[in-house]
Amino acid sequence: MKVLMFGDVVAKPGRIAVLERIQDLREQHQIDLAIMNAENLAGGFSVTPSLCEQLFGSGIDIMTSGNHIFDKKEAIDYIRKQPRLLRPANYPPNTPGSGYWVGDVKGVPVAVANVMGRVFMPPSDDPFRIIDNVLSSVPADVKVRIVDVHAEATSEKVAMGWHLDGRVSVVVGTHTHVQTADERILPEGTAYLTDLGMTGSYAGVIGMNKTDVIARFTSVIAKRAEHSSGQVRICAAVIDVDETTGRARTIQRLNLCHDQ
Numbered sequence: 001m002k003v004l005m006f007g008d009v010v011a012k013p014g015r016i017a018v019l020e021r022i023q024d025l026r027e028q029h030q031i032d033l034a035i036m037n038a039e040n041l042a043g044g045f046s047v048t049p050s051l052c053e054q055l056f057g058s059g060i061d062i063m064t065s066g067n068h069i070f071d072k073k074e075a076i077d078y079i080r081k082q083p084r085l086l087r088p089a090n091y092p093p094n095t096p097g098s099g100y101w102v103g104d105v106k107g108v109p110v111a112v113a114n115v116m117g118r119v120f121m122p123p124s125d126d127p128f129r130i131i132d133n134v135l136s137s138v139p140a141d142v143k144v145r146i147v148d149v150h151a152e153a154t155s156e157k158v159a160m161g162w163h164l165d166g167r168v169s170v171v172v173g174t175h176t177h178v179q180t181a182d183e184r185i186l187p188e189g190t191a192y193l194t195d196l197g198m199t200g201s202y203a204g205v206i207g208m209n210k211t212d213v214i215a216r217f218t219s220v221i222a223k224r225a226e227h228s229s230g231q232v233r234i235c236a237a238v239i240d241v242d243e244t245t246g247r248a249r250t251i252q253r254l255n256l257c258h259d260q
Contacts, residue, residue, distance in 0.1 A: 001108055001144055001243050002029055006036035006236045007174050007196030008066075010207030011044045011227030014200035015051065017234050017258040022059040025254075029238045033105050035112060037148060037174040037196070038085065039065035044208055044227045046071035049078040052085060062086070062101060064114040066150030066175055067122050069097075088116035088150060090130040100134050102142060108243045109142040115160075117151025117175075127151075128163055135167060143246030146170040154180070154194050161192040169241045169248050172196050177206035179235045179255060189247030197235030197255065204228025232258045 004025060009018055018036065026034060036055070041047045045068050052063065063085045069075060070087075079085050079097035089099020100113035113134050115127040131147065138145065145168035149160045157173035164171050166188025172195075173180075179197025186192050198207055204227070205213040212225035234256040240249040 001032045001105065001110075001241045003146065003170065003239045003241060004029060004031040004034045004236060005146075005148075005170070005172055005196060005239065006034075006199050006234070007179065008037045008040050008177050008198050008200070008207075010040040010177070010198055010200030011042075013227065013229055013232045014198070014207070015041060015055070017199055017232050018055060018060070019058050021234060021256075021258060025236075026059055031238070032108075033062070033110060034060050035062045035064065035146065035148070036060050036199075037065060037150070038063040039068040039150070040200075040207065042072060044225070046075050047078070047085070048072060048074055052078065052082065056084065061105070062112050064112070064148040064150070064174070066114075066116055086112065086114040088114055088124060089134050090115050090125040090127045092125070099130070100138070102138060105144075108144060109139070110144045110146070111138045111142045112146045112148075114148045114150065117149060117153060117156045119151065119153035119156050121152055127160065131160070131164065144169050144241050144243060145246060147172070149173045150175045152176065157194050161186060161190065165190045169246045170239050170251075172237060179253070181253070183237065183251045183253045185248050185251065189245070191239045191241075191248035191251040193237055193251060193253065196237055199234045199236065200232065201228040201230055202233050203230040234258050
């Protein structure tokens with residue numbers, strides 16, 4: 001099974017890049033399952049139902065998220081109704097939505113889970129304990145298991161990779177918007193990448209207008225940053241997973257220029 005995973009897709013530049021390239025990328029890499037982190041989808045903060053539905057209709061199969069998922073109130077009702085949009089599984093138990101999805105992809109059972117780190121991040125439950133609980137609830141015949149770790153600290157994401165090696169097919173990190181170059185297959189067969197990076201505008205500061213962000217660092221009365229535009233890149237990874245064993249065969253990091 002070929003899996004395509006996009007890092008944080010940020011605002012309009014990132015959305016357009018995915019919409020314009022998703023079918024080409026699916027065909028080029030013979031993709032069976034496409035996943036993206038959507039927490040920055042709408043103007044850089046959270047999601048709206050219409051934007052999610054547009055991307056689901058274009059070729060995205062599952063969306064993960066992180067600490068910005070509920071920044072827009074319309075996300076609350078939508079995530080209750082849309083099981084393919086995930087929020088961190090280690091949020092409190094009464095949080096709307098689910099932290100994992102189990103389904104069928106071309107006749108193959110697949111599980112996708114989302115957890116959030118705790119280092120330099122908003123309060124949440126222990127992601128290591130919670131992901132263990134999630135995996136214990138996934139049926140044993142589901143061999144293809146994919147985890148998005150939305151976390152700031154690289155050490156926390158690397159630790160999660162080792163914690164899950166041999167128990168899941170893929171562990172990738174999101175949140176920093178900066179792609180790392182450490183893709184590898186861990187000894188027990190788990191594909192790992194510390195951060196998928198950002199799909200969006202590289203003309204600013206991690207997808208946001210550079211003047212707005214600099215003002216926030218230099219003033220206590222600066223406005224909330226708007227997204228930047230121009231110099232768009234697509235950051236993602238393609239992972240080939242053995243459907244029978246759940247072990248990853250290969251992981252290929254993508255970093256593509258996308259002119260708009």
